Amino acid sequence: MTGDTQKKIIDDLKEQGVDLLEFIYVDYTGLPRGKTVFLSEVAHHLEDGIGITKAMPASTMRDEIVSVYGMNAVGEYRLIPDLKSLRILPYAPTVATLMCNYYDQDNNRLDFDPRVALQKIVNEYSKMGYEIKMTYENEFILYQQAETGELEPYNPEICFSTEAMDNLYRYLPSLIKNLRNVGINPVEYYPEAGAGQHELPISPTDPLTAGDNEILLKRVVKKFFADNNLYATFAPKPNLETASNGAHVHLSLWKNGVNVFYDQQDKLELSKIGYYFVGGILKHMNSLLALTCPSVNSYQRLQPGHWSSAYAIFGKDNREAAVRIPSTFAGDRKNSMNIELKASDATANPYMAFAGILSAGLDGIIKKIMPPAEVDVQPETLTEKQIMKKKIARLPLNLSEALQALKNDSVMINAFSDLGIEVYSKVKQADVDYFSKKTAEEIAMIYRDMY
Structure with missing residues (x-):
């Protein structure tokens, strides 16, 4: 994604009155989770995504973390948004939402992510x-x-x-x-x-x-x-x-x-x-x-x-x-x-x-x-x-x-x-x-x- 493309997306959202941008993923429980970024600070996040602890894929619906090697308190995955999924929430018009895919730090999609598996x-x-x-x-x-x-x-x-x-x-x-x-x-x-x-x-x-x-x-x-x-x-x-x-x-x-x-x-x-x-x-x-x-x-x-x-x-x-x-x-x-x-x-x-x-x-x-x-x-x-x-x-x-x-x-x-x-x-x-x-x-x- 070029810098011009990012700028256009951000400018378009600003024109529509959007102040917040959600980065959403769906866990193994079927529940959506995510983080919200202020539009004024989103910058490179549209391309590079945001960090998420490696423990989250191993989280239950009660926020327990099951024991899986490598999915713990150490390290981060990246949640990189799919720009085609961009929507503005009808009940919160200052908030836009994006669905994300899991990536590693080397920008490789991760196969354990159900959204990635579906695309494959x-x-x-x-x-x-x-x-x-x-x-x-x-x-x-x-x-x-x-x-x-x-x-x-x-x-x-x-x-x-x-x-x-x-x-x-x-x-x-x-x-x-x-x-x-x-x-x-x-x-x-x-x-x-x-x-x-x-x-x-x-x-x-x-x-x-x-x-x-x-x-x-x-x-x-x-x-x-x-x-x-x-x-x-x-x-x-x-x-x-x-x-x-x-x-x-x-x-x-x-x-x-x-x-x-x-x-x-x-x-x-x-x-x-x-x-x-x-x-x-x-x-x-x-x-x-x-x-x-x-x-x-x-x-x-x-x-x-x-x-x-x-x-x-x-x-x-x-x-x-x-x-x-x-x-x-x-x-x-x-x-x-x-x-x-x-x-x-x-x-x-x-x-x-x-x-x-x-x-x-x-x-x-x-x-x-x-x-x-x-x-x-x-x-x-x-x-x-x-x-x-x-x-x-x-x-x-x-x-x-x-x-x-x-x-x-x-x-x-x-x-x-x-x-x-x-x-x-x-x-x-x-x-x-x-x-x-x-x-x-x-x-x-x-x-x-x-x-």
Whole structure:
């Protein structure tokens, strides 16, 4: 970056009234962290980044530092910003925010950084001529403070209730404006089945932008409702008495402007490339779950019969399957074909989840892995003999099982490096150990307040 480029960026921000510039990264817990620099002092930081202690990648959601060689109180990494991610916060117009990548002191990107890993796997697809479109489909629950001081679901209504819609319309226009101001394009809104639950799907983009959007969306939504004396949580199971929050991933693969997941002749409208991609996902499903459902709270959600995708299967519009093939739109079947990973929630680091999904899918494409036959029934309604015949398997029952699969998966190790898998696994195991001493209600409440 030239000095003239830096000066132009700084001058443009000054003209827009910006005084502060955030340098943000997302840790292994899926939580954004960062530092803020005064614009008057930013100077070389746009190119050289800012220092961050080497201990931070090994930090848990409780700020404990797990033991990893080299990640301690000695030394620094660099957080170098991606200028394409620059946004001005709609609720704090004097503050601009930037997403950063981890670098070492010699200006080398660090492979353990999930955002770096995502860029690497996207580049692998690009070499093969593929363009990827991805997005999250988030559910969240709104709470209000009761007279007792406790939090309770806000305006709990039935699924798709017009009363719930009418109530939220007082907030929705301003919320949508805030999201669009940071480049996020919501495409639908509806109340969901949980008490006080809502869903706000957004349009797909390239994977890196989609990861940035996921972080920004949660931040904007939570801040917006906090300013209106409500509390939004994206935690998978914040309330044991009602439906859970998913953060489903939708993706499609394109070449020369054509959706290569679509095949008009197939009964599912899914192409061979699409089947291979699904095959890769299902082959790596157990290890992938440690990335897409990476919290103790995730496994309070992943239960049979709750439409939360508790089985390592795929099927056409099967909402009990880990992978769903959604129906296409009659007026645009080719372009609307996509694959949905339902076994996913908002406690994930989105870059790590996306990189894991794409790595598994690419393994399927390269090795031409066909998935088992699609399942078009709810597995919990079948007999044990029928389940065995259809080769239906439950997903890992807890985070420890998923982590063990992750540590033994060479494709995931290649995606995130030996160091990345080591640190990630230790951070997550620290959570497993901590929450083993908590009740189910305590676990749900802690994640409700954190996510």
